[in-house]
Amino acid sequence: MSDEKKKGPSSAAAMPAAMAPPGMINKEDIPQVLPILPLRNSVFFPGGVLPLAVGRQKTIALIKDAVRDDQVIGVVTQRRAEEEDPGASDLYTMGTVARIVKLLKMGEDNYSLVVQGLARFRVLDLVQEAPYLKARVDAVEDRTASENVEVEALGINLKKLAREVIELMPELPAAATELVESITHPGHLADLIAANVDVPIEEKQAVLETVDLKARMNLVLELLNRKREILKLSNKIDSAVKGEMSKTQREYYLRQQLKAIKEELGEMGEEEEELDELQERLKKAGLPPDVEKVANKELNRLKTIPAASSEYTVARTYLDWIADLPWAKMSEDNLDIENARQTLDKDHFGIKKVKKRILEYLAVRKLKNDMRGPILCLVGPPGVGKTSLGQSIAKAVGRKFVRLSLGGVRDEAEIRGHRRTYVGALPGRFIQSMKKAGMKNPVMMLDEIDKLGADFRGDPSAALLEVLDPEQNSTFSDHYLDVAFDLSKVMFIATANQLDPIPGPLRDRMEIIELTGYTFEEKQSIARIHLVPKQLKEHGLTPDHITITDEALLILTTAYTREAGVRNLERRIADICRAVAVEVAGGKTEKQNVDGNRVKEILGPEMFYSEVAERTEVPGVSTGLAWTAAGGDLLFIEATKMAGKGGMTLTGQLGDVMKESATAALSYLRSKAESLGINPNFLEKTDLHLHFPAGSIPKDGPSAGVTILTALTSLLTGIRVRGDTAMTGEATLRGLVLPVGGIKEKVLAAHRAGIKRVILPERCRKDLQDVPEQARNEIEFIFATRMDEVLEAALEKSPFKEGADKSLPPQPEATPEVRA
Known part of the structure; x- marks a missing residue:
């Protein structure tokens, strides 16, 4: 917008709710030089409150300075509205002193402000044109005293005429009459009426420039009288039109009769046939009572709308959606458990947890007919068959299958739909999927639920809370339908690669089933x-x-x-x-x-081979196990030493927890230096460097603690780590080995890499029951509770001196505190 103009219509219908009395500023308080705000398409009167939209750069600079310095401004109407950069000759000579009472920034170069009129002034001459107009002004006061008897009589006539005009305009609020009656100041009354009477700008400006109070009131009386005559004529025309409308209603009644006659003769029009067909579809849809009530009301409205109207298309599309949705249509579940087991086994190898859960659902469903659909979330690395499993489940249960991809969805309206007020509005993806399924109880796959996004349009994961809550989804509300739809019979199966990105409340509504990698x-x-x-x-x-x-x-x-x-x-x-x-x-x-x-x-040549033995050919290299979203991997840790002053360097894009694990491992090693045959002062002239290869991949977590300690021990004792051994566990300063997570994924990664021995914390022994039998049979597991057990199992020979005390040496007693 490049204009300063009044916001809203400038007709009499835009009667302001309130006007402040004029004279709110003394003549001597008006500065001799005022910044001038040119106004287009309107005249501003003292006592008025006017909203303005500002876009011209000069005006923006003016209001910024005025607001900053808390000064009044002059509002003057332009002679020609199309003038973009008005000068002295383009402005009227009479204007209104105004105060800015509110300022809002609507955009980069767009402001909205509200100004309040205080008093009249006359422009003497312009004294500045840049960065905005400034003029020397002379304040103007009314010439006739308001106590004059003639002025009082004119005021009574004005109020009487204003009441008549308001009665002729039913669109005006009842408060308009009370507003006119409440004004006691004659000048204020004349200005209020002139500001709101729909007359040309030149005539309004003439009222503003009339300083003599009696002359001004006579002028406004003349304008108001003319407005009354126009309104009387307008009402007369309206009465004639209403008579014509009665004729139109008669024609409508006759058309309805004609429609009935045509129906008897089999000559129904295409539009009538379509509406009757739609009505029949709605009857057969099995709508719930509240939805049927809304649909019938909309259908009755549709019959009164001309087919060429845009509203007709909106209402027709809405009713089509309601008629097409499966409100009561359900597929019959195949409750043969043995058949379901065979179908699942035929389509997928392994994945016993998911198969067991589906068979459990069918068994309970067989015993209890009104059971809600389960809400499962299959979490696992890519490529293990999560998505295809949904199709297999639908086939086993005998239901329709629909897939809904949530990856990259950022708009909440994708879930809940758009409101019908928008052009091209549609229901959300869930309602669309239900229409596609054609049944009330399909298997709905929510693919990649961990890839949901969120931006200024809303958070789709928050909208999913209602969908995936068994207590709420029986009355799911889509913005487009605006009626409740029952999703409680749907079997939801979500898939994800990781649980962490899924918000806690959403994760809590789903039954998590983890799928790990294959052997x-x-x-x-x-x-x-x-x-x-x-x-x-x-x-x-x-x-x-x-x-x-x-x-x-x-x-x-x-x-x-x-x-x-x-x-x-x-x-x-x-x-x-x-x-x-x-x-x-x-x-x-x-x-x-x-x-x-x-x-x-x-x-061509082999792409992967076991590099464990090659890596551990020299002392200072150990093999750890790490959990990743892809199911687990090997983690090599390399240690070396060089002349220095006792520093330790860590490289490989490590997180804080892993850095602290390295520091703890070094402290433990120093405390055990004598029993390991290492010079206790080995750090005085030596620097250590620990490197974690694959430096572009961030690494963190405590589970590499035992691997770091083993690598450092191997380096300082010169004993190599066994090439067929990998390990995981958290090491403490006291030499304990604490449990860690992701054991199944780590063991499978070791199995894939050809590792024959895996060292685990003793308290992780129970986690091996989830590891496939093949991996358990082919790997030797060593369970450790202390680091000396790890070192003896991981290194090619025991690093401890014969007869050495393997326990952590006692800490020196603290010196007792001495108080004066």
């Missing part, structure tokens, strides 16, 4: 049963063209992929299928047997 044996079984047949079909091959041996699958899982899931394994199988497809398409007909050598020929 090599499980991956080979999945490849043999699911992936190979799928890729053969997608590449146009049959078992007559190709056979992939178990040896080839083993090499694929160990040497060409290293992941918790099976996505990359499927890609490698697809690479092999494409290579064979090229040969088959080239005319080669004999069946191809893909073994280990053929895999290396197609895929």
Whole structure:
């Protein structure tokens, strides 16, 4: 906006709620020089309160200075509204002294302010044009005393005429009459009426410039009398139009009769047929009573709206949504538990926790018919089959399946829908998915629920609280429908890679089931049963063209992929299928047997190999285990020493907790130096450096404490760490080994890397029951409660001197405090 103009209509209908009495400033208090605010399309009177929208740079500079210095300004109307930069000749000579009572910043170059009129003034001459106009002014007072008898009579006539005008305008509030009656000052009354009568700007300015009170009141009386005559004529025209409307109503009644006749003759119009069809659909939709009441009311309104109107389309679309939703339609659950077990086993290998939970639900559902749908959240690394599991569950239960991807959703309206006041409004994704399912009880997959975003449009995760609350979702309210919809029969299955990004209240509403990575044996079984047949079909091959041996699958899982899931394994199988497809398409007909050598020929050199033994060939390197969102990984810790002054450097993008673990490990090692055969003063002329490879990846947590201590002990004693051993656990200053989390993921990572021995805290022994049997059988587990047990198990030989005391030496007694 580049203009200063009055906000709102400038007609008599815009009667202000209140006007301050004029004369709120003494003549001597008005400065001789005033900043001038040019006003377009309006005239401002003393005693008035006027909202203005300001956009011109000069005016913005003026109001900033005025507000800062708390000074009054002059408001003068422009002669020509289109003039962008008015000068002296473009302004009237009479204006109003005003005070800024409110200022709001609406945008970068857009302000809204409210000004209050105080007194009239006359512009003598301009004294400044930049950065804004300033003028020398002369304050003007009314010439006729307000106590004059003639003035009093004119005031009575003005009030009488104003009452008549207000009665002729029913759109004005009743308070308008009371406002006019409450004004006692004649000049104030004349200014109020002139400000609100719909007359040209020039005539309003003439009222402002009339200083003589009697002349001004006569002028306003003339304007008001003219307005009354115009309103009388307008009301006469309205009466004639109402008579015409009665005729229109008669025509409507006749049209309804004509419609009935056409219906009897089978000549119904297309629009009438559509509305009758819509009414029939609404009857068959099985709407709840409150929804049926709203739908019938909207349908009756729709019948009165012309088809060409935009409102017709909005109302019609709304009723279509209500008619299409499955208010009462439900699919019959297949409660055969044995059939569900076979279906789940056929589609997915392993994942016993989820299968067990679904079978439990079916068993209870069989015993109790009105059970609410469960709300599950499958958490696990990418590629373990979370999303495809939803389809399998729907097939096992015999329900419709709909998938709703929540990754990257930032707008709360995506969940709850838009209100119908907006153009192109639609219901939220949940209502859309219910329409797509066509049933009241589908299996709804909420994919990537941990990837929800939030911005100024709202927080979608907060909107999900109602959807995923069993106590609330039976009356879910979508902004578009504006009626309650029952989501309690839906079986919600959310998927996530991590739990941390999910807000606590939302996480609390879901039943968390963790899915971990697969072992090599499980991956080979999945490849043999699911992936190979799928890729053969997608590449146009049959078992007559190709056979992939178990040896080839083993090499694929160990040497060409290293992941918790099976996505990359499927890609490698697809690479092999494409290579064979090229040969088959080239005319080669004999069946191809893909073994280990053929895999290396197609895929090239092995991508992964066990580097544990190579890494631990020298003292000072130990192998730890870390938890990651992808299911766990190995963590190598390298230590070295050099001449220095006892400093310790830590590199590898470490968090504070891991740095503190390194400091604690060094302190423990110094306390045990003698029993380990290390010079107690080894730090006096030595600097230590601990490095955690893969420096671009942030690392933190206490579980590397035992690994750090083992690496430092190996470095200072010169004894190598065993190449087949990995470890995890938190080490304390007293030499204790405390439990840590993520044991299952860490053990599976060790198994994938070919580790044969894993050292764990004693209190983590119970966590091994979640580890697959294959991994438990192929790995030797050593459980430790103290660090000396870890060192003896991890190093190639015992680091302790023969007969050395392995317990932590006693701390020196504290010197008793001496008080004077």
